[in-house]
Amino acid sequence: MHVFVRTLVNTIMKFEVCREDSIYNVKAKIFDETCISPGRQCLIFAGKALEDGCTLADYNMYNGSILYLVVRFPKCQGGRMHVMVRTLTDKIMATEVEGEDSIYSVKVKVFNETGVPPGRQHLIFAGNVMEDSRTLADYNVHNEATIYLVFRLIRIFVRTVTGKKIFEHAFMQSQTIDDIKAWIYYQVGILPEQQQLSDQGGAPWARRSVIRAPLFCGSVHLVISEMQRSCY
Known part of the structure; x- marks a missing residue:
């Protein structure tokens, strides 16, 4: 059967599963799609947080069920925070940053994840194309903010x-x-x-x-x- 996993930014992913699949197995499928580790995922169905050792059948899931994905972030030390970098193909990367990090340094982190050189990246936040020399603080980027990544043609x-x-x-x-x-x-x-x-x-x-x-x-x-x- 198929289930849908919906994130808090309204990305919807479709997965083929069996009723006897464990919740952890579903998280592994999500990891393959998003690179978000299973330990940082919290899946919610019918208002309940799902336990890794239980199966889809244990929660009476059916074909077409919708699960909600919430990403857990570890506590950051000092002024560190996490931002979500989202591509046009809805791939989401969680990146640890500081408010004083330059936009270029964020692009370097994206390069390490994707192999796309900084010069080929456009980062967009709140409708603004972000300039390399400015910082995240300049754009009032906050913890768990979503930044959109567009590749130059x-x-x-x-x-x-x-x-x-x-x-x-x-x-x-x-x-x-x-x-x-x-x-x-x-x-x-x-x-x-x-x-x-x-x-x-x-x-x-x-x-x-x-x-x-x-x-x-x-x-x-x-x-x-x-x-x-x-x-x-």
Whole structure:
């Protein structure tokens, strides 16, 4: 059967479960989705906090039941606090910070979690895009506040070997060269396996993810050549 887990920020996750699954097993599934450890999760159903050793059947859960997830935060020492960094795909990361931490230092923490460089991150709080040099205190960020993370797009310019421009398109950093080739096929009809992409210096691009590409100004220029097809 399926159950839904709803967070306090109204994110809803759907999980396939069995009635004999333990509550801890459900928390493990939530951990796989959110990276929030089971020990910091409190699941609530029908007004009751669920115990790890009990099963879904013990609480008379049925297909389509809704559980509520509350995240426990350990007590912070001194001026430390926790903020929730939420992506557009609803992944939530709990990050320990101080009010005097710069926005750039928060981006470094996000980089350690996601691999996305600080220069490719936009952090948004209360509708404002946060500036690297300012601090969390400058934006009145409080304990358990939610900060939204948006990744900057990369603009790809594709030309033929003769210099003719085929197209330009914005791609997400998580997309791959295969995604670019698929878009080229959609634009000009050259099959992906017949495409050979290289940067302007002639270095070939072979199935590397866009995020690992040498991006300096938020754009990449690629050259496409059509590989010779074998004849039999």
